[in-house]
Amino acid sequence: MLKRLQRPAWTCPRCALHQSRAATRCLVTASNAAVRQDEYQPAWKREPSIAHDDRTLRHIFDSPAIWKDFNARAKYRHGSKSAGLFRNRYLTQPDGFQDFVAVTLVKCRRIVDKVLAYQSTDDLRKVARDLDRLSDLLCRVIDLSDFVRSVHPNRQVQAAASQAYSAMFEYMNVLNTTTGLNDQLKRAAATPEIFDSWSEEEQTVAAILIKDFSKSAIDLQETDRQAFVDISNEIAEVGNAFVDNMAAATPVLSLQSSRMKGMDLRLVRQLTRWGSVSLPTVGMPAVMALRSVEDAEARREIYIASRTSAESNLQRLERLLKRRAEIAKLSGYESYAHMTLTDKMAQSPEAVTSFLDALAKDNAPRVQTELRELLELKKSDARHSNFPADLNAWDKDYYTAQLMSSMRTKQRSPDFLSAYFSLGTVMQGLSRLFHRLYSIRLVPCETAPGETWNSDVRRLDVIDDHEGHIAVIYCDLFERQGKSPNPAHFTLRCSRRISEEEMQEAAELSSQTGGLFDTAQEAANDGLATNFSARNGHELYQLPTIALICDFALAPASSARPTLLTFREVTTLFHEMGHALHSICGRTALQNVSGTRCATDFAELPSVLMESFASAPEVLALYARHWETDAPLDPNRVRERLEVEKRMQGAEIEGQVLLGMLDQVYHSSAPLAWSENSSGVDSTAVYHDVWRRYSSIPEPAGTSWQGFFGHLYGYGGTYYSYLFDRAIAGKIWRDVFQRLPGGAVDPGAGERYREEVLRHGGGRDGWRCVGGVLGAEGEGLRDGGRGAMEEVGRWGVHN
Template identity: 40%
Template sequence: MLKRKVGSILSTPANHVFHFRGCQRLARCRTLVTQAFPTIPASVDDVSLVSLFDHPKSGSRTSPLSTTGLFQHSSLTHPHALVTLADATLVRAQLLTDRILRARESRSELLKVVKNLDRLSDMLCGVIDLAELVRNAHPDRIWVDAANHAYETLCEFMNVLNTHVGLYEVLKAVMTDPSIVKTLSPEAYKTALIFWLDFEKSAIDLPPEQRNKFVSLSSDILVLGREFLKEANAARPPAAVKPSELAGLKDKGMGVRLQLQAQFTQRDLLVYPGSLQAQMIMRSAPSEEARRRVYIAANSSTPEQVEVLEKLLKTRVELARLVGRKSYAEMTLDDKMAKSPGNVLYFLDALMDHTRPFAQNAIYTLSTRKQQHHGTSTLPTIQAWDRDFYCPPEPPAPPIPLPPLTLGTVFMGLSRLFKHLYGISLRPADAVSGEVWHTDVHKLEVVDEEKGVIGWIYADLFARRGKASGAAHYTVRCSRRTDDDDEAADGTLEGYEQRIQESQNFEAVKRHRLPNQDGVYQLPLVVLLCEFTRPSIARGPTVLEWHEVTTLFHEMGHAMHSMIGRTEYQNVSGTRCATDFVELPSILMEHFLNSLTVLSLFDMDGTSAIREIGNHHADPCHSIDTYSQILLAAVDQIYHSPAVRDSNFDSTAELANLHNTRGLIPYVPGTSFQTQFGHLSGYGATYYSYLFDRAIASRVWQNVFSRDPLNRETGEKYKREVLRYGGGKDPWKMVSTLLGAPELESGDAEAMREVGRWRIEDEVGQPGRH
């Protein structure tokens, strides 16, 4: 999962959450190969990492000798300071806005417009992103309220800039002057294009009445999106299950309790969707009728829930039509790798064609199991409620048996991996009192063997009340070159000198000069949020489940993208890149867990019995799940196509038609899963991105890394050709160079088809993990 903002002053920062971890049933092992791996001597930092995360008595390594504020900003020692900082930032942002608006008065100022627009974006986002972290992680309600105030105040100003005709006209003067354009570096030009496209998407060139309509529709979409998410997460009514339908449950413990409960009450048992009882019935109830009822209950909707979604979809297409686009998908995709809805369909069609034979074979396997269960003479049809019963999900597991992996051990393995690939390691650092928001938070320095400290990761990894759920990567500070800011020319405002100084002091903390590198840079700072079990003296260190290890590798993929993608412009820094490219580094990190060589990095002193095991066999359900994911991506495109404009548009009918014409399992009448498809809110028309990046990551792993995953030359190539650019270079060119596939460079329809033909691999080489 990635928490990030759109890298531009022209879009209110939004959280982009990419977190797909469907049920998995990894391969079991048959053959033991007695090949051990060489012992890697533990470094001082290795030992420190294990000690930091595994021994509670070590505490948070907070220095008591001095105090500061959050992230070493001396002013942020109390909640109101966030409000004051937001006000100070507004003053400076207005001064810089006025300077940009006067840029046409001199050529020297026009030459600085792209830089100053990026500075303006960073000035606002630097506080917005910090406030976003605080309101999701801080345990103190007063701090959260202050963060909400700061966030809303600055976002409101950013929304004003979104449709600022004056700023657009100045940028237009720059972009239409060939003599100025040729002075821009490729990264600067890419940054300018981001601003240009975002202005155009904001109806900037329309008459005032239509611009006002654009703002109104955008507000309606935000409100409807929140309402849709609320309804998507709302509890569904229970299913009534007869006591007789609970006979023969595989789960003897809970099954017996449910049967006794039903017998005692002398009435049907009410089973709520999502409950443990519902999961148990879907996985182990021989009665098909019980499973059918629970499935229908779990996928039901009220007319009001369907209405909210369809109103959201219709408002989106109205917005797109206002700016001259045929559909919301067309408006959304022109700055993505896909470029157009047609290209997305080329990708999905190719991926569907490639995956269908595997999924059909899996359906056949389940059908034979159902035939044996019922003793029928012919193969029965697999229904939606059969999936978990005939192929029950199992907890994710590593490709080989491993000793218990503690949190410290996994961080040690990550640091060793980065050292091999990039010459970068993780090092525990003391946090000054007041620098972190909770004693659970640990600070890590990201150390380059040549440049020294290149950034910081704050790890807030343990579950607690009030903290945002799930796992996420928050970019609190982006890379940006600062020695050419020319702040003095921004001017000042009488009576506001103190506030201006406060904002300048806030930004000064971020700046550093690295060895062997020209210029002064704002160094990246990210926060990882997870909800692992806290270690204790009684229980000992936190031991991670395999899915938690995978999650940590995924999030650290985002973190290293932020650290290495240190660009001169913050709008293209690290993870600030195309939505359908941003998950590539994090998904690729998951593939490293397929390597037995990489797994050996978890062994500190060579005492663990890590041995190679081969001859895996695949679980047939992976391909079914992948195919289902492709169908969801397809329905997302339908919901954001011109078809929504039809007065007879029916989201349920469209879903049913897709399943019945291209699906493998029949649509179930009376269901309407789309009202629970929460990603339609934040990722309308871009849901394909998950599958797209997983296909590319699989290809990169197989063709580039799999044979020698610790090879420094390969790691440097990946760092040099992909990670360092952030969003500052065309992703197609980066992928084309990395894979040695010039046919991909144009990113046209055939390139999208080609990616669709690539097999989506799991960590253990199976199709369909998502």
């Protein structure tokens, strides 16, 4: 498949867990405080220009007035004429999307005609790079258009972007069924003289594209290929319907208000009519009830209702799973999991199960300790009919909330830390950390007219001390009406080397576009950023262009207080910046393996690892300072907070193991044998069997929570990935960045991680990357396989 979709914008299990908790915005009052020049000057900063950029970075996020003044310079530099979205010269107005598509299609068709005509060995050597460029041209339109249509406030621009997306997606589907392209690629890869002459990246890209062509059923007979297309379309239709229609069998539960004792009275009053509480069984009210209602029988009713799915959606899920099993069988695979895992680090469902089994075994003592503590709390509860000898499923959240509450009362208020985490200081801290570890920093750049979709979007150029400009990040971090609340990282354009042949083509295009581009170098990348790579023979590269989306609250316009983040929001920002770091440092010559375009079960490693940096004392010293007094934060306050938040980590890990196991069974060949009615083996029977085998607390009969498991569609067969990457990230954190005191800011550790993991993107097998960064201890992991998966499981999740 020529278009390899970027890592989708998704809410990972960690984010989903955090979003289910009631988060309170920090409200710190201030009188006459103002953003002032930062007095903190670490010894590692020598050049005045670096110090200036460092201060400016903080100010443009903490002071709207300074940001407005800073960005006003663009009028003097660029004039009032629109530079186009992301400085893409075609996108100065909505109609420009049509021009962008038209020019791109001309380039694509030239490449297709050329590849189909190849005969000689010398020509066939170019196939991997040519098809990678073809994929890049598709991605240039599809990725950018998909992002614009979801974030841009102008409906005309949204519509134009959607049309561009559809047109290019339709052309992509034509290419995916063009057998000649597949034949030429296989012919080249099967010729030892050609394959051996390819770089590691070219060999990897060829293997990826051959597998993607195969997954598009291009090798099947015409009848089977049509069946494949029909089933694929049905999977997309049913899968989207499944996600869009998640609902409970009983949407609202009616309970006497007297049974809701313990729950927030204001909320109970809002839900009460004539002495009866109408409690929605899905959403925050039900979650809060399970945490606070004293009546155990009421909690049982709420728990069961909140975990029993509507029958119609269970039918959609079972239809989805059956069709996936059918399409795998049609493609020659034992199961859908076998099909989807062939190009992942795990490689097989058996290896995934080995990992999850080993992880569950490592985690079991922690879970049992936590449950004993909850059971002791329950035994001390004097209420009647409480069955104190057993901890039921509907007891867990209630007594966990009591335990956490007792721990928090011994600390300062939850908002205490926020005063030390203004958005500007956190961004400043990220830049300082990156400079320490990787010799790169974030430099504010004024945005040209028309370059961004909202005036609050800040542009940062990523500058390498040795290579100069290496990436562009657009930071859309503030809340606004209609914006998605989910944090996300988008790669709008990947790293890729621009050839001399492309430059000649660009020069021709530049002369034909009537001054749209000033130079061939601009035309070669549609006006987006390029630079010559000192690392790679001073070849011209298109630079990674990234968008970071968050939903942080804007400070009141009447206040001098900047936007202050909770520590959870700080961790979220570090997480998303970890994805950006992968895109920034994974500057490969081919776009199919650039940055985050890697195996699904490797993609979360950099982001999960970045979370550990957020709380390291030596990293906190780089940025955590009070927004009014500039006093540094005592790192012990963060350590105390983390101890509370990780108090029930064993139970959280067990929950993710359960979902990972369920995902694997659902995507085995088992759905082919499911009966068409609920009286036989079905998704609910499988769900209860998995809980019976792996859960520490029995699940009550009658529940069918799988109808709410939306990730089954987007991440079918790969849900284990987040736990897998957490285990690897914890090992790298301990063995590389905590091996020596102050290791979290050790340049040697940073260089090792950048060279062994980040710089390869998806161009090197993930096991080789992990083995390389761990050194001698990781030597046995380099070949991967079931044993390596089991070893990672034994490491456990301890970060």
